[in-house]
Amino acid sequence: MKAVGIVVEYNPFHNGHAYHLQQSRQISDADIVIAVMSGQFLQRGEPALLPKWQRAKMALSAGVDIVIELPYQFATQKADTFAFGAVSLLSQIGASILCFGSESGEIEHFYHTLQFLKNNKEKYEERIKLNMAQGMSYPSATSSAFLELDPSEKIIDLSKPNNILGFQYVKAINDLGINMRPITIPRTKAGYHDERFSSETIASATSIRKSLFTTGGSLSEINSYIPNTTAAILDDYYRTYKQFQRWENYWPFLKYRLLHASGTELRNIYEVEEGLENRVIEAALAANSFKDFMSIVKTKRYTWTRLQRMCTHILTNTTFDEMNEIMKEANYIRLLGMNDNGRKYLNQWKKHASIPLVSKLSSYHGDDIKLDIRASRVYALGAKEEMTQELLQMEYKQPPFYMTN
Template sequence: MKAVGLIVEYNPFHNGHAFHLQASKEAANADVVIAVMSGNFLQRGEPALVSKWYRTQMALQNGVDLVFELPYHFAVQKAETFASGAVSILDAAGCESLCFGSESGDISAFLQTISFLQEKQGFFNENIKRHMATGISYPKAISLAYQGLSGAEKFLNLAKPNNILGFQYIKAILEQNSKLEPLTIARKHADYHDEHFASETIASATSIRKAIFSEEMESANIGQYVPEPTNRLLQQYKREYGGFHCWERYWDLLQYQLVTTNLEELKEIYEMEEGLENRLMAAALSSTNFQEYMQRIKTKRYTWTRLQRLSVHVLTNTKKTEMKSMPQKAAYLRLLGMTETGKEYLNKRKKQFNLPIVAKLSAFKEEEIIQDIKAARIYAMAFPKKIRTQMLLQEFKQPPIFVQK
């Protein structure tokens, strides 16, 4: 059975994802689709709209066959680390290829760009340092450094978010000597950060989430932008849990962490740099909500995404020493769900996997997966006690979801 791998968040699963999934399966001539999916907190430093279990159901009911969780120490990270962890999981799970969406849609452009930057590595690094010295953010410095290289205009546009991720995926494949064949599908209609609906059927996850929160879901007109299983599961989640996850639900917890932790301890939080602990503490003392807090801490040097990720690490009390001790590649495969096809694939191929499969946390040593446990506990704290307890127990007792087709 031939498997194609996807790196996803599905926050939530929408029509653009459905297009990418089907196009990936066809491009790879695959029998099985394996997704590695971020858990409760995401790469841009925000809580997932609904739990990883509901997003797993969305994935399985919309065509994915196996879902593995991307551990916290890869998921809430810069693009390079995020890509490295995800690629290592897909490689360990026996995928023959990795297919990602991009603004380019041309895999040769990615390969040529990587070759070009390898030739210009010295100049590229010097340009990054020069731009960083002006006080701009690291992602912006990379983009400007690349644009400043003679001949860069002939290659990939690294100012586009999905091109950047795709570039890091291929870089990780090469660095890990993975056998994964990289493939890419051009994104349709909606840009990654679009906040408004751009077509009749395709919308970004950002615009869908904005509609959900602004219209309280009942009147949000998202049915034309998401498959039926997604719409049904979103409605079900709202009935079961009383709402969706967003930063404002965690504001009180974050504020408490910041105002009760001394500055020396805050310095030890992962990604806390250059006196940011003073800025975060001051903002926590003077802000009434998360949006206001973010506006107070935003600077030219630090992007909104970077500061959101830092805030997640404060929320979960993730220390620099913890992250430093984590492996550069995944150490296990946390199975969240499967279809009949996915189960058949596991039965045939799992003996060839070079990593252990974790099906239930209760059967795994807690210290080896402690960050994911902490993230799940914090994620549950946004809801009333009865629901919170239910979510906390689910993390340990929930077996992989099985969807029959």
């Protein structure tokens, strides 16, 4: 059975994702679609709107055949590490094709860009260092360095978020030396970070989340942008838990961590560097909310996303040592859900699998899954008090979703 892989967060699943899913299956002519999906915390350093289990159910309801989890050590990282983890997992589970959305929409342009940067590696890296020395953030420094090299028209625009991720997927495939064919489809109508609705049927996840938060969980503004199955899952979750998860829910816990820890302790946390430990402690003393805190901490050098990721690691107490220890190819695949076709595929794959498929935590004793467990425990703290225990137990008791075709 031929499998195409997609890398997703589904925060939440919307019509643009449905289009990507349909195109991935059609263009690749694959029998199976495998989604590797971020867990409780996401690449931009945010808690997911709702838990990984509900988002996996959204994916299966829309037609994904298998959903596996992208481990914390990859899911909460900058683009290159995020992409490396996702591509390596999809390779391990047998996906021979990777389909991603991009602003470019031309896969050959990604190959041209990869070769262009290889040919100009020293100049590129030197200009990144110079730009960062002038106070630029890393994304701005890399984008500026790239433009300074005067790329040709066949080179992708690496200032665009989906192009950046797509380039890193192609680079990861190349670096890993695996037999996987990347394909891309153009992202249209709604930009990745768009906060407003600009189309009748397609909207960014950012604008959908903003609507949910500003309307108190009402789906009235977003119904035309999400499938009915997503609407039902969002509605059920909000009725049960009385809120969606966001950073403000975790602010008391983050503030406690910042005011309780010493500067030395914080310096050991992953991504706390260059004196940031002093800045975040001072900001925590002054701030009344997470938004206030971020506004105080934010500088030209550090992007909002970079700082949110740092806060996520502080919240989960993830150190440099433990992150660097396991930030390699994952040694397990955590199964979140499957349908009939997915089960048939996995039954065949398991006969020659090189790493274990984890469907129950009790069946896997590897130390490298500890960050996922800790992230889920911390994530549960953001729920209303009466529902926290249920979310805590879900990590251990929730079996992978099984959906009949």
